[in-house]
Amino acid sequence: MSEEPPFENIAIVGFGLIGGSIALAIRERWPSIRITAVDRPPVLAHAAGSGAIDRAAKSVADLSGIDLLILAAPVEQNVRLLREATAIVGDGGLVTDVGGTKRDIVNAACALSGARSAFVGGHPIGGAEQGGFAFARADLFRGRPWILTPDGSTPQEAIDRLTGFIKSLGARPTTMGADEHDRLMAFLSHLPQLTISALMEVVGEATSPSGLRLAGRGLVDSTRLASSPADVWREVCASNAGDIGVALELLIARLQQLRAGLADAETVDAVFGRAAHWRAELMKGHE
Amino acid sequence: MSEEPPFENIAIVGFGLIGGSIALAIRERWPSIRITAVDRPPVLAHAAGSGAIDRAAKSVADLSGIDLLILAAPVEQNVRLLREATAIVGDGGLVTDVGGTKRDIVNAACALSGARSAFVGGHPIGGAEQGGFAFARADLFRGRPWILTPDGSTPQEAIDRLTGFIKSLGARPTTMGADEHDRLMAFLSHLPQLTISALMEVVGEATSPSGLRLAGRGLVDSTRLASSPADVWREVCASNAGDIGVALELLIARLQQLRAGLADAETVDAVFGRAAHWRAELMKGHE
Numbered sequence: 001m002s003e004e005p006p007f008e009n010i011a012i013v014g015f016g017l018i019g020g021s022i023a024l025a026i027r028e029r030w031p032s033i034r035i036t037a038v039d040r041p042p043v044l045a046h047a048a049g050s051g052a053i054d055r056a057a058k059s060v061a062d063l064s065g066i067d068l069l070i071l072a073a074p075v076e077q078n079v080r081l082l083r084e085a086t087a088i089v090g091d092g093g094l095v096t097d098v099g100g101t102k103r104d105i106v107n108a109a110c111a112l113s114g115a116r117s118a119f120v121g122g123h124p125i126g127g128a129e130q131g132g133f134a135f136a137r138a139d140l141f142r143g144r145p146w147i148l149t150p151d152g153s154t155p156q157e158a159i160d161r162l163t164g165f166i167k168s169l170g171a172r173p174t175t176m177g178a179d180e181h182d183r184l185m186a187f188l189s190h191l192p193q194l195t196i197s198a199l200m201e202v203v204g205e206a207t208s209p210s211g212l213r214l215a216g217r218g219l220v221d222s223t224r225l226a227s228s229p230a231d232v233w234r235e236v237c238a239s240n241a242g243d244i245g246v247a248l249e250l251l252i253a254r255l256q257q258l259r260a261g262l263a264d265a266e267t268v269d270a271v272f273g274r275a276a277h278w279r280a281e282l283m284k285g286h287e
Numbered sequence: 288m289s290e291e292p293p294f295e296n297i298a299i300v301g302f303g304l305i306g307g308s309i310a311l312a313i314r315e316r317w318p319s320i321r322i323t324a325v326d327r328p329p330v331l332a333h334a335a336g337s338g339a340i341d342r343a344a345k346s347v348a349d350l351s352g353i354d355l356l357i358l359a360a361p362v363e364q365n366v367r368l369l370r371e372a373t374a375i376v377g378d379g380g381l382v383t384d385v386g387g388t389k390r391d392i393v394n395a396a397c398a399l400s401g402a403r404s405a406f407v408g409g410h411p412i413g414g415a416e417q418g419g420f421a422f423a424r425a426d427l428f429r430g431r432p433w434i435l436t437p438d439g440s441t442p443q444e445a446i447d448r449l450t451g452f453i454k455s456l457g458a459r460p461t462t463m464g465a466d467e468h469d470r471l472m473a474f475l476s477h478l479p480q481l482t483i484s485a486l487m488e489v490v491g492e493a494t495s496p497s498g499l500r501l502a503g504r505g506l507v508d509s510t511r512l513a514s515s516p517a518d519v520w521r522e523v524c525a526s527n528a529g530d531i532g533v534a535l536e537l538l539i540a541r542l543q544q545l546r547a548g549l550a551d552a553e554t555v556d557a558v559f560g561r562a563a564h565w566r567a568e569l570m571k572g573h574e
Contacts (some may be wrong), residue, residue, distance in 0.1 A: 065432045098354035145501050161382040174501070187493045188502045192486060197562035198541045199482050204565025206474045206537065210567070213572035214432050214461070215475045217414040217513050220573045222479050224317050225505050230559035234552050240551035242573035248546040250493065252539055254485045259535040265521050274516035275484035278491025278499070279513035285500035 003186040005030040006165045007094075009110040011079060013060060015047050016037040018098050018124060020136030022070060023052045028135060028138045030168040036063060047133055059199035060084045067178070069117075071105075076235040079108045081117070089117035094158055096122045098184060100232075102149040102178035110151065118158035121149040121178060123185075124171060142170035149178040169268030183223060190236060193225050194244065197233075199225035222263035292317040293452045294355040294381075300347060300368060301360030302326040302334050303440040305385050305411060306422030310339045310356060312456040315425045323350060334420055347371045355452070356404075357382035358392075363522040366395045368408060369406070369565060376560060377406035381445055383409045387519075389436040389465035396439065405445035408436040410472075418516060429457035436465040473530035477523060477536060480512050481531070484520075487513035 001227035010026060012019040015037045024137045036055040037047050057063055060081055062139050069085050078097045080107035082105060085095050093272045095117050097105055102121045109119035125147065126140040159175070178185075188257050200223045204212065237244060254271070261267025297313060299306040302324040310322050323342040324334050331343035345351055347368055356376050358365040365384045369392060372382050382404050385390055389408045396406035412434065413427040433453045437446050446462070453460045487510045491499065509555075524531060539556070548554025 125503045126500060132369050144503075147501065184494060184501065185421055185496050187490045188498065188506055191490065193544055193563050194558075195482060195542070195560050196509055198538060198545060199363060199479060199563050200562040200569070201431050202534070202538045202541055203474045203478065204561070204568060206534065207471060209571075211471050211475065211569045212569045214471065215359055215433065215569060215572070216412045216431075216574075218562055219479050220569060222483055222509055223566055223569065224508055225573055227562075227563040228559065230556045230563075232342075233559055234555045236553070237555050239550045244549055245435045245546055247489070247493065248542055251485060252495070252542050254489055255482070255511055255535055255539050255542075257483060258481055259539070262524045262531055265525070268521045268524050269517045271481075271484050272515065272520055274491070275487040275513040277515075279510055281491060281496045282487070282499045282507060283508065284496075284503060285502070286504075 005033050007033060007059060007162060009034045009036070009066050010059075010068045010070065011036040011038060011057070011063050011066045012053075012070045012072055013038040013085070014071065014077070014122050014134050015043050015053075016072065017131045017133070017135050017140070019070065019072030020097070020125075020133035021126065021138065021140035022072070023047070024136055024138035024167070025141060027052060027171075028257070029168055030109065036066070037218065038063070042213050043247060052133075052136075060088055063088050065090070067093040069093070069095045071099070073093065074099050074174075074235045075099035075104065075239050079105050083112055086112055086117045086119060090216055091117075093117040094163060095119045098122055098124055100189060100236050102181045104239045105221065106151055106178040108151055110153065118155050120154055120158055120162050122162070122166075123147045123149070123181065124166075130227075131232070139170065144171055146171035146173050148173055148175050149181050150175065153176070181244045182240050186240055188249045190240060190244045191247040192233060192249065193228060193233060194237070195251060196223055196225040199223065292320050293448060293455065294320060296321045296323070296351045296353050297355045297357065298325060298344070298347075298350050299325040299340075299357045299359055300325040300341075300372070301358065302330050302420050303359065303366070304420070304422050305413065305419045306333065306357065306359030306426070307339060307420035308425065309411075309456070310334070311423055312428060313426035314339060315458075316455055319340070323353070325350070330420060339420075339423070347375055347536050352377070354380040356380070356382045358382065358386070361519050361522045362386035362388050362391065362526050366392050366526075372400055373399055373404045373406060378404070380404040380542060381447065381449060383435075383449055385409055386413055387476060387523050389434075389468045393436055393524045394439055397440065405442050407441055407445055407446045407449050409453075410434045410436070410468065411447070411453075417514075418519070418527065420423035426457065431458055433458035433460050434468055435462045436468050438465065465512050470530045471529050472525055473534045477527060477531045478534040480520060481513060481524070481535065483510055483512040484515070486510065495555070534564055543546040
């Protein structure tokens with residue numbers, strides 16, 4: 001704990017579950033780092049009251065002396081804030097983000113040639129039942145992947161510095177291109193979210209409230225994601241529509257095959273067999 | 288506890304999660320009832336060793352003196368066993384089942400005119416992470432719905448007697464027609480199961496094992512049902528193909544709308560808004 005902290009002044013723009021959890025993880029590991037949060041006043045009041053931050057700011061323009069700026073707002077908002085964020089961070093400083101899609105913001109960063117600070121896209125894979133700073137936890141990222149998406153022009157020193165910082169918070173950094181990230185997340189995150197939301201909608205409308213009380217644990221356990229907020233997902237869908245579209249088409253085709261083969265034991269057995277196989281593979285990394 | 292038990296000799300045919308949990312619930316509430324299990328020898332050995340049953344039998348033909356016979360095998364097997372089961376149960380005895388679809392078995396019972404025992408279809412809505420007697424629990428049905436599906440020819444006395452028994456095990460009995468049950472379960476249970484299995488299959492195949500390790504908690508939490516066994520679901524799909532087909536078509540249509548409107552905020556907002564509404568309704572009955 002007597003080590004030099006990797007940054008001295010960190011700003012977190014957007015203080016929800018992810019931004020708030022990063023602040024708590026920093027507090028725990030590097031208590032000397034000064035943390036500034038940018039968000040709406042009631043969120044900032046809550047954050048300041050909890051001791052998670054040192055300073056509160058209403059906008060990126062109010063920041064100064066920041067050596068790491070973390071964009072943790074919804075993805076399209078992060079893209080809009082990028083130019084201002086890179087300008088406000090001093091020489092040798094870094095800007096990163098935590099958005100669930102990476103192509104748009106990496107492209108935007110490439111277009112900002114001559115920015116004094118380096119941008120490295122990031123995506124911590126942590127999740128909780130509910131969003132918002134109220135559910136933030138210092139250990140949200142512990143042992144979990146944190147994907148970085150540098151491109152050919154990202155200085156290696158910036159990648160190394162951010163990688164070291166992420167490790168110091170307990171996460172497991174991994175690196176891939178923005179395109180690969182977005183295609184992968186279309187399947188691992190975006191398709192499941194949209195499928196569960198559509199499923200909950202169809203089930204609710206077909207059974208009405210009095211039918212829902214007869215639902216078993218399977219439906220309850222499977223549809224937790226159905227309470228996800230539209231404002232986050234609207235931007236994810238728009239910024240990754242191509243890859244999500246491909247994923248949706250694959251699922252629709254599979255559901256159509258199932259629909260045609262409901263009375264055919266081979267069709268049903270094949271789907272259940274492969275599903276159980278992949279579920280077991282999934283759980284190998286999550287025990 | 289000094290009350291007269293509603294039955295004296297109960298046989299449970301198929302001793303998995305549901306059959307086994309019924310035995311444990313009976314043991315707890317009515318220790319004087321004699322319980323006979325019918326299943327494969329290794330399952331029976333486990334059941335007998337745990338003290339959950341008094342007798343083990345290899346087949347329905349080996350049973351005698353039974354006043355309640357509970358068919359708890361996969362649904363098509365229950366239908367095949369029905370004639371023998373009603374014949375083996377004495378005058379004034381009852382046969383019920385616990386299958387997830389009801390139309391086939393109720394139709395089969397109607398065709399058995401002149402059977403000495405009365406049949407009342409049943410479906411306890413209890414579920415657990417994993418199937419099999421090893422996961423059976425005496426409280427699996429406590430406070431949970433248990434649907435009965437009598438038809439016009441079912442003696443009221445049989446309905447009342449079974450209703451009282453189900454209440455005594457802690458469940459909440461409710462009554463509806465077999466057609467209504469199967470349509471409702473197509474949405475509440477069968478559609479979610481098939482959707483989750485297809486989703487897990489598509490996600491696994493598109494991302495390969497190395498991609499799955501980057502999955503977040505959302506995918507893990509949403510796909511528990513993907514490990515469900517094919518042998519149970521093959522029969523559910525075949526016996527309720529019509530209603531499940533309708534449900535699948537509604538979901539496919541909704542996914543196609545979403546696919547076409549990924550970049551359209553109104554489309555995405557509408558799905559997420561309605562999904563969150565129905566998820567909240569669902570949770571009202573499950574807290």
